[in-house]
Amino acid sequence: MELNSSLQKLGAYQPRKSEKSAETLDHGIALLRTKAYLRQGSEGWEELEKVTLAALDQGNIEVADQCLQIISDKFPDSPRVDCLTGIRLEVTESPEVALKFYDELLEAEPSKAAIWRRKSSVLRRMGKIDQAVTELSTMLDTYYTDVEGWLELADIYASCQQYTHALQSLSHALLLAPQNPFHFLQFADTAYLASDIPLSLKMYLQVVDMTDDDDDDVAPIDQIPTGITLRAWFGVKLCTKRLLTDSKSQHASASHTPAPDPDTLNKLDELSGERLKTAHLNSSPLKEEKEFIEALSSMIH
Amino acid sequence: MAGSTVSLFLDSQIRDWVLFPITLVMILVGVLRHYVVLLLQSAPKKLTKEAIREQRALIRSQILRATSANSPIPPSHYKSISQNLSHAFANGTYLKDGPPKGDTPSAPPNPLTDPAAMDGMMAGMKTQMVMMIPQMVIMGWINFFFQGFVLIKLPFPLTLGFKSMLQRGVETPDMDVRWVSSLSWYFLNFFGLNGLYRLILGSDNAADSSRDMNTPFAAAAAAQPQPGQAQDYNKLFKAERDNLEFSEGLYSWVGKDVETRILKKYSRHTA
Numbered sequence: 174m175e176l177n178s179s180l181q182k183l184g185a186y187q188p189r190k191s192e193k194s195a196e197t198l199d200h201g202i203a204l205l206r207t208k209a210y211l212r213q214g215s216e217g218w219e220e221l222e223k224v225t226l227a228a229l230d231q232g233n234i235e236v237a238d239q240c241l242q243i244i245s246d247k248f249p250d251s252p253r254v255d256c257l258t259g260i261r262l263e264v265t266e267s268p269e270v271a272l273k274f275y276d277e278l279l280e281a282e283p284s285k286a287a288i289w290r291r292k293s294s295v296l297r298r299m300g301k302i303d304q305a306v307t308e309l310s311t312m313l314d315t316y317y318t319d320v321e322g323w324l325e326l327a328d329i330y331a332s333c334q335q336y337t338h339a340l341q342s343l344s345h346a347l348l349l350a351p352q353n354p355f356h357f358l359q360f361a362d363t364a365y366l367a368s369d370i371p372l373s374l375k376m377y378l379q380v381v382d383m384t385d386d387d388d389d390d391v392a393p394i395d396q397i398p399t400g401i402t403l404r405a406w407f408g409v410k411l412c413t414k415r416l417l418t419d420s421k422s423q424h425a426s427a428s429h430t431p432a433p434d435p436d437t438l439n440k441l442d443e444l445s446g447e448r449l450k451t452a453h454l455n456s457s458p459l460k461e462e463k464e465f466i467e468a469l470s471s472m473i474h
Numbered sequence: 475m476a477g478s479t480v481s482l483f484l485d486s487q488i489r490d491w492v493l494f495p496i497t498l499v500m501i502l503v504g505v506l507r508h509y510v511v512l513l514l515q516s517a518p519k520k521l522t523k524e525a526i527r528e529q530r531a532l533i534r535s536q537i538l539r540a541t542s543a544n545s546p547i548p549p550s551h552y553k554s555i556s557q558n559l560s561h562a563f564a565n566g567t568y569l570k571d572g573p574p575k576g577d578t579p580s581a582p583p584n585p586l587t588d589p590a591a592m593d594g595m596m597a598g599m600k601t602q603m604v605m606m607i608p609q610m611v612i613m614g615w616i617n618f619f620f621q622g623f624v625l626i627k628l629p630f631p632l633t634l635g636f637k638s639m640l641q642r643g644v645e646t647p648d649m650d651v652r653w654v655s656s657l658s659w660y661f662l663n664f665f666g667l668n669g670l671y672r673l674i675l676g677s678d679n680a681a682d683s684s685r686d687m688n689t690p691f692a693a694a695a696a697a698q699p700q701p702g703q704a705q706d707y708n709k710l711f712k713a714e715r716d717n718l719e720f721s722e723g724l725y726s727w728v729g730k731d732v733e734t735r736i737l738k739k740y741s742r743h744t745a
Contacts, residue, residue, distance in 0.1 A: 283523045315527040317534045344547040344555070348537055351546040372548055375729035378736050379546075385739075394740050428550040433733045440742050441733060 183256040184290030185321040188230050188264065197227035198236065205239060218244065225257060229264050237261055256287050263291075268299045286316045290325075297329060305329060313345075320349045324356070327363070336367030337427060354383040354401055361408055370412050370422045371432040377408035378441075397455045398448050406448045413442035482653065484624065492656065493625045496616060500663045503608045504671055508679050511601050516593075524570040528707050531568035535559050535714050542721040544728045552725055560718050563711035570707075609664070616660050617643075623656040624649075 201224030204210055210217030221240050228237035241261055245254045255278055262271040275292040279285060289312040296305035309326050313319060323346040330339035343360045350356060361376030384402045385393040398406050415422055416438055423432040433441070521529075538555060545552055562568055622644050632640070632651045641649065643657035654662070671679050 282520055284521055284526050315523055315530065317530060317537070341551065341554075344551040347546040348541060348555075351541050357546070375548075375732055378732040379729045382732055382736055382739070428548045430548055437733055437737065440737055444737070444740055444742055 180253060180256065180287040181290075181319060181321065183253060183260070184287035184319075185325070186226065186260060186291075187294070188260075191230065194227040194230035197223055198231050198233060200224075201227060201240070202236060205236065210243075218247065222253070222257065226260070229260060232264075234261075234265060237264075252285060252287065255285075256291065259288065259291050263295060268295050271295050272299075284315075286312060286319065290319070290322060294325070302329060302333060317345075318349060320346050323349065324359075327359070331363055331366070336363055339363050340367060340369075340428075354380050354405075357383065358401060358405060358408075361405070364428075365408065365412065367427065368422065369426050369428055369430070370415055371426045371430040372428050374409060374412035374416065374433070374441075375430060377405045377412060380405035381409065398452050403449075403452050406445050406452075409441060410445040410449060413438055413445060417442060482624070482627075482649075484627065488623065488625060492620055492623055493659070496620070496625075496656065496659060497663060500612060500660070500667060501670065503612060504667060505674065507604055507608055508671070508675050510604050514597070514600050514604065516597060522570070528568055528570040531562075531707075532710060532714060535563075535718055539717060539721040542725045545725055546728055548727055548729065549725070552727070553722070556718055556722050556725075560715050563715050563718075566708060566711070568707070568711065613657075613660060616656055620656040624653045625656050625659050626654045628652040628654060 201220070204220060204224065210221050213220065221244055225237050225240040225244070228234070228240065238261070241254075241257060244257065248254050259271060259274055259278070262274055272292065272295050275288050275295065278288050279292070289308065293305045293308035293312065296302075296308060306326070306329055309322060309329070313322050313326065316322070323342050327339040327342035327346065330336070330342060340360065340363050343356065343363060346356050347360060357376055357380045361373045361380065364370075364373035364376060381402060384400075384405065385396065385398065416432055417435075426432070432438070538552075538559065542552070547555075624644060628640075630652070634651060636651050639661075640651060640658045641653065641655045642661070644653075644655040
């Protein structure tokens with residue numbers, strides 16, 4: 174089980190330069206010098222895998238190669254190492270080389286989900302969106318439970334303005350992880366883009382419902398909305414505004430979701446405006462959020 | 475009777491040349507057996523894409539059904555997924571060998587004719603052989619060389635009921651039960667060494683002789699669950715369709731009245 178989840182993580186890996194990876198890399202170089210990984214048992218090897226990925230993030234190919242060499246000497250036939258080698262190839266070689274590497278692996282054993290995922294993401298980066306979608310959806314047809322995979326498929330669809338398809342992929346992600354408000358938020362955003370406003374409104378409200386009450390005893394009405402809740406209130410405001418001003422949008426729901434009656438809509442509009450104002454007046458010290466709220470305030474007033 | 479307890483003296487050579495060798499040989503054979511079994515075990519057969527798809531198709535509908543009473547997805551999406559699955563199950567889209575041809579009998583495949591199942595059974599037999607043969611050889615060896623030997627005296631008294639357990643092979647009616655015969659020592663080791671093996675080889679070792687007690691077929695089935703019970707997925711899928719229909723009746727969207735819920739929460743609901 175553990176192997177499967179780590180393979181899934183590797184399959185979904187996307188290179189990004191972050192402070193965290195720089196930190197991991199610094200730590201990892203020390204680890205390589207002292208050969209401390211030998212003494213840590215299985216954790217040491219996992220550490221080394223993380224260092225490899227961090228080195229690739231930072232573009233430090235030398236360290237990555239060094240780590241990869243050590244790992245593949247220790248575990249010659251591991252599917253995890255194969256996947257790591259593939260990621261390493263993607264960074265320096267042309268996508269065709271990486272693709273060929275993945276194709277060979279898949280030919281030897283067609284049921285490797287992680288390799289499959291990587292192949293489709295290489296295809297996507299090459300601009301062959303149609304092939305990437307085909308690969309990804311056949312993979313998801315076999316390995317249904319890969320939430321990240323569904324999210325990526327939705328992302329691909331959304332990037333081509335295929336919002337209906339994106340909504341369908343997202344609904345699978347929702348089914349697989351119904352407890353995650355971020356998926357609901359994404360669903361709501363996508364529905365908004367697909368101009369299915371009633372559906373979007375419901376989903377934003379759903380996010381609010383899921384996130385607004387913490388465990389403490391303060392009633393939600395006395396709390397200052399932050400983070401995802403604030404984001405969802407903003408979505409609610411957008412939706413109600415649009416529904417109130419543009420009566421056509423009430424009936425333009427591809428999912429046949431009924432819009433709430435005007436009375437409820439007005440109340441929701443008022444409530445969301447008030448929540449946003451609360452957030453604005455008590456703007457939090459977080460910088461990004463402040464900017465977001467500044468942008469909001471122009472809309473409310 | 476008091477005299478009989480001191481009337482028997484064991485030569486220390488019996489200890490050095492019979493008791494210790496038997497124990498040592500049994501331990502070593504157990505360890506060796508563990509490694510032979512590891513060598514014999516073929517890697518689990520790789521499943522093809524289609525087989526995995528078939529196995530996991532049921533999960534899809536189970537996931538859909540799990541949340542159907544409070545489903546996170548709107549009705550139109552739920553219906554389309556549910557009906558799609560239902561159609562696919564009806565048409566056998568997920569079956570590994572493609573949709574069934576009209577009139578093929580749907581009898582479950584016989585495990586003895588299916589080569590894949592046969593492989594699993596043979597593997598079970600092989601390990602079984604490795605288990606049994608050394609035990610038989612050791613027992614023959616003990617019976618041939620050390621029959622009737624008394625090897626050890628237990629440091630505590632026992633009731634007569636233990637006589638048949640501790641003095642097998644020595645048919646004397648009035649010897650103290652504390653004396654243990656060679657054959658009985660073999661059996662004590664046979665059952666008692668498992669703890670030691672677990673210590674040396676780890677808990678998942680193949681030397682564990684308690685497994686010898688199973689019949690070969692039971693062992694084969696326990697080792698590899700798939701070949702024993704070749705499932706008829708077509709039937710399972712057909713049954714799952716009913717479940718899907720049932721859940722569709724139960725379905726309700728979690729977002730159906732979310733706006734009233736929210737308004738109530740923020741005490742704006744007056745209606």
